């Protein structure tokens with residue numbers, strides 16, 4: 001399956017070369033030449049594996065775009081492409097939330113190395129526990145899920161992006177009789193249209209060009225478990241019709257197949273769109289909506305569940321601290337107040353993102369508001385170029401080490417240096433590298 005990557009770059013030569021090469025490597029590059037185009041691409045979805053963003057574009061600065069989009073980009077990594085000598089800008093960008101940067105001119109191999117380093121970083125599966133579900137609306141949701149867990153009826157989960165719809169679906173799964181069976185989540189917006197049918201239903205060998213082997217789809221892989229159809233509002237009409245048939249008959253055919261296969265899984269759908277309004281506008285089939293929405297549950301946005309913010313923040317910090325190898329991290333009272341005051345447009349995903357970044361980049365163990373909301377405070381005290389370069393290097397090495405679970409040999413390979421050089425560099429920068 002091709003993974004989408006968004007490129008925001010006005011240079012025709014570099015943009016064209018990136019598109020060509022990424023396509024060859026099996027990605028699905030989507031190219032915007034201006035900030036406005038980039039913003040529109042990202043708003044339309046599907047959510048990309050990564051955003052590659054030039055910093056100087058005809059209609060403004062990529063840095064401003066990143067700062068604006070970061071909350072809604074959630075865990076989607078961003079790689080900034082900066083002009084030669086832009087180290088200070090790179091430091092600012094990493095502080096502001098970019099995951100990495102490339103200084104032009106760079107080799108396309110460097111992009112590919114970054115992409116392969118980023119892939120395992122894809123958002124971890126949502127937990128099925130209920131940390132941060134103490135607020136009244138979340139306790140009500142937990143009650144509803146408990147009552148519904150034994151049933152087979154579809155459930156439609158509504159709520160803003162990042163609010164925890166997948167977490168709720170996993171909770172429903174974990175509490176019911178199908179807990180031991182698979183939980184399979186399919187993001188309907190992230191899969192290219194022409195592949196979606198085979199992703200859901202599977203395909204037989206030779207069903208279409210490229211179908212070299214039989215492949216089971218999500219409906220079959222879910223077995224007697226749960227099939228979560230995320231971002232279900234994005235399904236195109238033809239697939240809406242097929243999904244309706246699946247729910248009505250509880251049987252399906254693999255693409256190119258002749259044998260009917262029974263659907264054993266429970267179907268749960270999730271969307272951040274107003275599905276009823278889409279039905280009214282004739283953009284979503286009414287009959288499918290009523291099938292999916294036998295039970296409709298709302299996952300409230302984080303700003304409506306203020307009691308949950310700190311318990312979530314502490315749990316996410318403990319997890320990020322472990323991953324970053326900085327187990328002494330804590331939140332200052334000012335940081336806690338800032339977390340409680342923030343409106344959280346990107347919901348729990350934004351919280352996770354801010355905490356993960358702070359855990360990697362914060363200079364001291366007690367996190368301050370500036371560590372969590374770098375864009376919101378005055379620019380950091382001026383640094384010399386050498387200090388700026390060291391800070392960027394330190395942050396980058398920490399990130400890569402965290403990604404590699406602290407394994408020096410793997411990190412050195414991704415960084416393109418020898419293990420010894422990495423060891424020495426990490427020591428010089430005040431990190432405490434562990435022997436593999």
Ligand SMILES: Nc1ncnc2c1ncn2[C@@H]1O[C@H](COP(=O)(O)OP(=O)(O)OP(=O)(O)O)[C@@H](O)[C@H]1O
Pocket residue numbers: 123124125126127129130131132133159160161162163164165166167168230270271272312348349352
């Ligand atoms: N209670 C929680 N405890 C820990 N992490 C959580 C919790 N709720 C949400 N998250 C994290 O927040 C992120 C977003 O959650 P989730 O994917 O469930 O949201 P969503 O509403 O399905 O988002 P989208 O509509 O964008 O798919 C995930 O990284 C998830 O792990």
